[in-house]
Amino acid sequence: MEQFEELIRIPLGQWVRSIIDFLKEYLGGFFDVVATVFSAIYDAAAWVFTAPPFWAIIVVFTAAAWLVKGAKLAIGTFVGFVVILAVDQWQNAMLTLALTIVAVLIATAIAIPVGIWAARSQTVSNVVRPVLDFLQTMPAFVYLLPAIFLFSVGVVPGIVATIMFAVAPGVRLTELGIRGVDPEVVEAGQAFGATPGRVLRQIQLPLALPSIMAGINQIIMLSLSMSVIASMVGAPGLGRPIVQALSSVNVPLGFEAGLAVVMIAMILDRLTGALGTRRRRPRAVATAPASEPVAATA
Numbered sequence: 001m002e003q004f005e006e007l008i009r010i011p012l013g014q015w016v017r018s019i020i021d022f023l024k025e026y027l028g029g030f031f032d033v034v035a036t037v038f039s040a041i042y043d044a045a046a047w048v049f050t051a052p053p054f055w056a057i058i059v060v061f062t063a064a065a066w067l068v069k070g071a072k073l074a075i076g077t078f079v080g081f082v083v084i085l086a087v088d089q090w091q092n093a094m095l096t097l098a099l100t101i102v103a104v105l106i107a108t109a110i111a112i113p114v115g116i117w118a119a120r121s122q123t124v125s126n127v128v129r130p131v132l133d134f135l136q137t138m139p140a141f142v143y144l145l146p147a148i149f150l151f152s153v154g155v156v157p158g159i160v161a162t163i164m165f166a167v168a169p170g171v172r173l174t175e176l177g178i179r180g181v182d183p184e185v186v187e188a189g190q191a192f193g194a195t196p197g198r199v200l201r202q203i204q205l206p207l208a209l210p211s212i213m214a215g216i217n218q219i220i221m222l223s224l225s226m227s228v229i230a231s232m233v234g235a236p237g238l239g240r241p242i243v244q245a246l247s248s249v250n251v252p253l254g255f256e257a258g259l260a261v262v263m264i265a266m267i268l269d270r271l272t273g274a275l276g277t278r279r280r281r282p283r284a285v286a287t288a289p290a291s292e293p294v295a296a297t298a
Contacts (some may be wrong), residue, residue: 020149035156038102042155045098046236054090057081061267069274076270080263089238089260096227096237097264099155103162103223108216111167115174115215116200125175132168140165140226144233158227158235166222170215177211178204217272224265 024031049057058081066074084093118125143164147157181204189199205212231239238257245254 016146020146024150031150034160035151038106038156038159039154042098042102042159045102046095049094049098050091054081054085057094061271065267065271065274068271073270073274077267080267084260084263087256087259089241089257092236092238092241092257093260093264096224096239096261099158099162099227099230099235099237100220100223100264100268103159103166103227104216104220106159107163107167107219107223108170110163111170111215111219112174112212115171115212116178118171119175119178128171132171135164135168140229141232143226144230148233153234155235157233158230161230161233162223162226165226166219169218169222173211173215173218174208177208177215180211181207213272213275217269220268220272221265224261224268228261 058078061081062074062078065077084090114128118128143161144157147161147164151157151160185203185207186199189203194202227235227237228239228242231237231243238261241253241257242261244250245257
């Protein structure tokens with residue numbers, strides 16, 4: 001029986017290790033550049049959130065919440081940041097927020113173009129779908145292994161692992177939103193001589209915006225959860241006190257750091273959700289006379 005098991009044994013792990021060693025040997029310079037760029041972006045983001053006094057950050061986020069939703073969201077945002085300050089996790093929370101925002105920006109810059117490409121090409125969609133399935137079903141801790149091998153320890157492997165973990169729903173929901181646009185509206189734009197790029201910018205993307213924003217919202221939530229796990233490879237932020245609390249069974253510290261993560265997640269979730277529900281009325285529909293419904297719709 002053991003001989004049979006040895007016969008059918010597939011050395012997949014060794015193959016993966018060989019691939020990683022090959023990448024390090026022949027693309028080491030590329031990964032060094034990526035590490036330098038990511039580190040510089042994170043340092044800039046961390047400075048933005050940690051250099052100003054706490055009240056300035058609170059004022060900026062509260063004002064943004066007021067603009068996108070109103071007084072209710074502004075009050076909730078203010079209370080959330082005050083709670084983070086009250087549990088003495090402000091510095092860690094700002095570092096986690098910086099890492100999350102950097103990962104979200106990069107993941108979104110990857111997800112939206114790939115989602116648009118997949119929506120416009122069935123071949124690309126067929127190729128991308130199993131990759132997304134793999135990324136979404138792989139356990140979160142597994143992403144840390146190749147990131148450590150390629151980028152050592154620190155904030156960069158945390159950012160890379162976070163991007164890999166969070167990018168899939170952005171691609172899926174962008175593709176879903178583009179494909180869900182009414183074909184008659186697209187045909188109307190093409191009938192009036194709009195180029196494919198103009199149809200995408202002025203018809204498909206605006207109509208798919210709620211789905212795209214839902215994808216960005218999911219990227220934010222997954223990035224925030226992964227940024228905590230990324231502390232195990234040296235990433236700073238709220239993950240460090242949580243891991244420390246787990247190792248020392250420090251319940252108060254773990255609860256305070258976990259509560260700070262919840263506050264950040266709620267604030268970001270409500271802000272992006274409010275942005276996704278804001279819809280501008282099409283200019284043609286708003287200004288066209290009632291006697292010309294066909295022209296207004298086109």
